[in-house]
Amino acid sequence: MSYIQNNLQAGEEIKYKANIHWYIFVYPIILLLLGVFFSCAQTGIIYYIGLLLLLLGLFHLTKRILLKVGAEYVVTNKKVILKSGILSRDALELILSKCEGLRINQSIMGRILGFGSIIVTTGGVTNKFNFIANPIKFRNEINAQIQ
Structure with missing residues (x-):
């Protein structure tokens, strides 16, 4: 209850x-998409930037899901x-x-x-x-x- x-x-x-509002998920999704795009490059620093963006995107997505679930x-x-x-x-x-x-x-x-x-x-x-x-x-x- x-x-x-x-x-x-x-x-x-x-x-x-x-x-x-669903708009809270826009920023994490953009981070995740950029992370996937850059991590597919598989060359040097761009690959690691992509991994960093993926981690940041996952962190912010988790944070926003908890906000959505916990707000009344x-x-x-x-x-x-x-x-x-x-x-x-x-x-x-x-x-x-x-x-x-x-x-x-x-x-x-x-x-x-x-x-x-x-x-x-x-x-x-x-x-x-x-x-x-x-x-x-x-x-x-x-x-x-x-x-």
């Missing part, structure tokens, strides 16, 4: 669940729950009535592909969660629950 399901209060129900971003009828991590956990549970600020950052690529960062502010504390798929919908759902 997920962290969210285990921590819902009586009468609390999930209204919206955001996902991590949910709006309920009472609070916003933002949880990331598998081995270590970073969880923010924000009561909707205490929500001071919600900021969305989207790059040009983020706007085109539909992802962005959500920055939640409460009591002077700021938490940033990257690569949220459809952050505008996430913000709109929070606003709908507050009203």
Whole structure:
């Protein structure tokens, strides 16, 4: 059972669940493709650069898979729950009535592909969660629950 399901209060129900966007896998895949390309050269330093790129690509791919598996971003009828991590956990549970600020950052690529960062502010504390798929919908759902 997920962290969210285990921590819902009586009468609390999930209204919206955001996902991590697939774009997080672009950088590791590019590294892996370049690594395969350069390691096929089989000549001197280019071969070793290819192996290094393969190792970096595998490292970043593993890191991004763990991010995707360990992240849960949910709006309920009472609070916003933002949880990331598998081995270590970073969880923010924000009561909707205490929500001071919600900021969305989207790059040009983020706007085109539909992802962005959500920055939640409460009591002077700021938490940033990257690569949220459809952050505008996430913000709109929070606003709908507050009203």
